[in-house]
Amino acid sequence: xxxxxxxxxxxxxxxxxxxxxxxxxxxxxxxxxxxxxxxxxxxxxxxxxxxxxxxxxxxxxxxxxxxxxxxxxxxxxxxxxxxxxxxxxxxxxxxxxxxxxxxxxxxxxxxxxxxxxxxxxxxxxxxxxxxxxxxxxxxxxxxxxxxxx
Numbered sequence: 315x316x317x318x319x320x321x322x323x324x325x326x327x328x329x330x331x332x333x334x335x336x337x338x339x340x341x342x343x344x345x346x347x348x349x350x351x352x353x354x355x356x357x358x359x360x361x362x363x364x365x366x367x368x369x370x371x372x373x374x375x376x377x378x379x380x381x382x383x384x385x386x387x388x389x390x391x392x393x394x395x396x397x398x399x400x401x402x403x404x405x406x407x408x409x410x411x412x413x414x415x416x417x418x419x420x421x422x423x424x425x426x427x428x429x430x431x432x433x434x435x436x437x438x439x440x441x442x443x444x445x446x447x448x449x450x451x452x453x454x455x456x457x458x459x460x461x462x463x
Contacts, residue, residue, distance in 0.1 A: 331421060338424045349435045353408035356442045360402045367394055370460055381463050390456040397449030404442035408435045
């Protein structure tokens, strides 16, 4: 039995739909840059601050510095290391590309895919910022305890 081919009438896109289509094309070429730049800043800062943290905690010295036996130093040191690790991982999730499937001709599917992309990046950046802030406050406390201890 031969397949039946039916013509589907489609109206031409409006000016707003054309503008939205061009905007999505631009976004596909260059993903949300400010979010990724913020995440890259966090990655760079965490990487640099890890060397400072491990310098303060100087776990290789024998005998261990006296301040490493203090409970506040141990607790704050653990909070700093873990918070910065969470910040680093969350920031990496922002810059790692993801795959989103949509029909190229469907503005609705494109918009939904873009919103999912933006939501993933925003959540990742917010988690990274909160973790980085928590780690930085704990780092300041750790530094002050070691300095004045």
